[in-house]
């Protein structure tokens with residue numbers, strides 16, 4: 001195990017070089033070396049040590065799988081196996097994944113590469129891998145029962161095909177899918193263009209991650225695999241905010257972000273402070289005349305989307321799913337709405353029985369972001385994340401694109417919080433305000449009510465489910 005750690009320490013320092021170019025013929029007849037990852041850190045880009053060069057991607061809280069060249073064939077070794085994934089500091093999950101992590105490592109190849117992938121199954125049941133979006137021979141498509149026998153536990157199968165078109169792809173099992181994908185079996189695949197492509201621009205930074213959801217009860221470790229819609233963890237690459245790394249870029253960089261959705265619902269992904277265009281979909285690069293500017297793009301289930309923008313504006317820009325429940329963590333659900341309910345009497349009565357009881361949510365839920373409320377072991381507060389001005393009050397599918405003038409080219413390290421220039425931040429208005437005269441008029445109604453308006457009846461739901469009148 002320690003040699004594995006040293007291996008990656010070396011990888012980090014060297015900026016990525018891994019696979020050995022000269023391997024003996026005897027070794028080439030054996031399986032490619034099993035490379036495994038034991039952290040959820042964002043690995044530095046893997047600069048191709050062998051094969052044709054390309055501009056590598058950075059996998060958010062993930063890594064790229066090293067390969068070896070064998071007579072011109074790029075050989076990879078994926079191992080399907082149970083893994084422990086840190087969802088965010090404070091919570092670990094027992095998932096199924098590849099090579100030590102879920103999602104599995106990103107596979108990066110160049111258009112036209114012949115690729116051979118050895119898949120060893122160390123799961124307790126059979127599996128396959130489907131290479132989502134690829135053009136390949138039918139028998140390499142990885143649909144268990146349809147195009148191949150299932151890969152039994154303990155066996156290794158080989159997939160061998162040419163990466164025919166450039167673009168953004170995914171891989172996942174096509175065997176006991178409901179269980180295996182709910183358990184986290186998925187990975188990213190990028191095929192870089194072999195030469196200049198009219199619809200593929202060179203970029204300075206190229207990020208990728210998968211959208212995945214889990215249902216893990218607070219205090220437990222294993223996802224509930226039968227959950228259809230009511231998930232409680234919404235992840236970028238099996239991480240939730242504040243555990244998701246920021247995307248750190250240099251001002252005026254051209255930035256590409258590739259996303260694939262292997263969850264059970266769509267995710268409208270939203271970027272602050274910039275407009276982007278979708279430059280690629282599941283089917284490949286989008287012709288330039290077919291692109292339009294957006295600030296949110298919906299990534300439906302099974303889809304991949306590549307967005308691109310020029311990071312013109314310095315700052316810490318939020319980047320998140322716009323379904324507000326998807327920026328909340330496990331503890332935010334199944335809680336009654338208590339906004340506007342006076343809980344003082346109730347809290348006092350409960351405190352006689354349970355001294356540590358706190359009345360929650362009377363003024364909204366924002367207090368919960370700042371409060372260190374007691375929660376069970378191995379789960380996460382519904383929201384949190386300390387920013388420079390307090391709690392960010394987010395969880396789930398949320399991170400930050402950090403744009404900095406002084407970020408060095410190729411430097412992906414977190415530059416810290418943005419310092420707003422004087423006079424460029426929202427500020428408090430302290431001049432006394434006069435009451436507007438709205439209460440004494442009929443307002444802006446085009447047809448004022450006849451006679452005396454009736455006051456609406458208000459029903460208040462009290463804790464315990466009694467509706468008061």
Ligand SMILES: [Cu+2]
Nearest residue numbers: 267321323326
């Ligand atoms: Cu979402």
